[in-house]
Amino acid sequence: MDFRLLLPAVVVWSVTAAGLLASSATTIGLAVGAGAIAVVGTGACVMGRIGWETIGLVVVAAGLAAMCATSLSLRQEARADHPLRAESGKATVVMTLRGDPTPVGGPRTGRARVRVDVEQVGARPVPEAPAELMGDARAWLGLLPGQRVVAVVRVRPPPDHSLLVASLTAQEPRTVGGPPAYELGAGAIRERLRTVAARGLGPESAGLLPGLVLGDESALDEQLREDFRDAGLSHLTAVSGSNFAIVCGAALLVVRSVGVPPRVAAIAGLVVIVGFVILVRPSPSVLRAALMGAVGVLALFTSRRAQSFPALGAAVVGGLLWWPELALQPGFALSVAATCAIVIWAPRLRDRLRQWRCPPGVAEVIAMAVTAQVVTAPIVVAVTGRFSVVGIVANVLVAPVVAVISVVGTLAALIGAIGPPDGPGALVAELLIRALAPELWWMVWCARTLGGVSWASVDVPSPFD
Structure with a gap:
């Protein structure tokens, strides 16, 4: 190493x-x-x-x-000198969305949160600065990253330990500029996947598939969300490093199988990663996942574990220099810890399992699930105060279908966006999605069965209480 x-x-x-x-x-x-x-x-x-x-x-x-x-x-x-810091009460603000508005506390609350860049306060242009906005879900859901809007907002102090200039509570927005073409295309792909999934699958699977493929949890059933969390599977419904490793790895395998030289294949992998970041939205969590996914792809295709650790170190340094707030995000720590475990200890456990006559594929899955769960468990407990008793078993059981859903689901999302909603592209995508029904049923069954029992996750008292 x-x-x-x-x-x-x-x-x-x-x-x-x-x-x-x-x-x-x-x-x-x-x-x-x-x-x-x-x-x-x-x-x-x-x-x-x-x-x-x-x-x-x-x-x-x-x-x-x-x-x-x-x-x-x-x-x-x-941040300290920004004009919005001096504002109090209400103000009219021009801003650009930097992510998809997401429901807060489930769809029943009627509230949505989104990160924005403030560009103008009243009639006065100001230096572009990030802020967190809360608004009515019916008015804000459906807006795309990159859209410029104007709204009357109530200005409050920003959260501690962040680089945000303010927390905003907004009224109904008025659009003053459309999103970039690539964000418009990504939004159309995401919307078409939700539509086609609803046509080809049952309600639970239809809400789950966009989350597994693109990190879109907008249609995910709330009870199923809780079961995934209690079963230690919630990381699968958000974009993670494994998503990038699986999708980009599949793309590189195809490229390499047709005889493309390694350097050209590396460029193709970079293009795929950038495209996938645009598709699933370049939020802080997505940028972190892209860095970790790139490390996973490197480890997979070079078969040189000694090169994976320097790449992980470079990803950590680069990510923190680009987005300092990652340093305090639990998701970033979980990704780094899981990647370290997979790179350092998973191969040793895999080899030991193979010595005990465990089949190679099964040994690989068990080794990755066990090492990642064991290393990240203290972080999860420190953040949530709960420990998933069934997490290792649940991840081992669903691991064989995760890659299939990720690759086929991404392919269906891209094909389904071609042409009208009832055209050949959407029909092919629906057939691909229907073919994923058994895999999605299996994942839902594992989450319901393991996460639905009363002892699936237990409270862990904090040593600081």
Whole structure:
């Protein structure tokens, strides 16, 4: 294993988290301190006082930490000086949606949340800055990322430990600009998949399929959502690194099978990842999943575990530099922990299971499910206060159908968007989706059976209570 990027990744993560949790003055201090360490270390190497092989990793880690802290400090300063911070009460705001509006607390509450970039307050243009908006679900659901809207909002202070400039409660929006063409296309694909799934499947499976394929949980049954959570399967209904690894891996297998050179195949893989990010929306969780999925694809196709760990370290550093708020998101920590477990311990457990005469495919599935569940369990308990007793069994049982649903479902989504809703494309997509009915039934049955029992998940008392 090559652990050289472990120290830089840990340092960047720690500095980013500390900067978000502390004041901007602390962030500046971290930037100055880390920069001083990098400069002193570089100078010592240049003067021959110490060898690069001894202190090089420390210099790199300190330099990245200084860069990260400086970038974060500049964002915190821009956040503090933004004109919207001085607003109170109501204001008319022009903003651009940066994600799909999602129901809050289920569809019965009638509320939706979405992340926006504020561009104008009243008649005054302001520096573009992120904010969190809450509004009536009937008015906001259906809007697409990239759309510009104007609405009267009530301005409140933003959540702690974030780079948002405000929390907004909005009235009915008025659109003043359409989304980019690629977002319009992605929205059409998502909508067509929901439509075709509703025609070809029962209500539960029809609501589940878009979540498994594109992370679209808008039609997911609330009781089934709870069963998935209690069974430790909720990560499957949101876009995760495994989605990227499966879909991009299948695309690369097809490309490589026709004799495409490795470098061209790598470019094709990059194109597929970018396209998939657009399709499932470039939110913070999706960007995190794309980074982790890229690591999974690298591990799968190079068959060199020693190269996977440096790639994971690079993904962590790059993700935190691009989106610092990932440092405090549980989903990011879960992805990193699960990937580490799969890269380091899953192969060893797989080999041990094969020594015990376990079939190779079954050994691979069990090893990945067990290591990921065991390593991420403490994080899940710390965040939710609950532990899924049946999580490992449930993930092992559904693992054989996850890849089939992901690949065939994505293919059906792309084909179904071709032509009118009753055209040949939609018909082919419906046939593909109907073919997934047994796999979806199996997944629903596992979630209902394992997550529906009273002891499926148990409360774990916090040591800090």
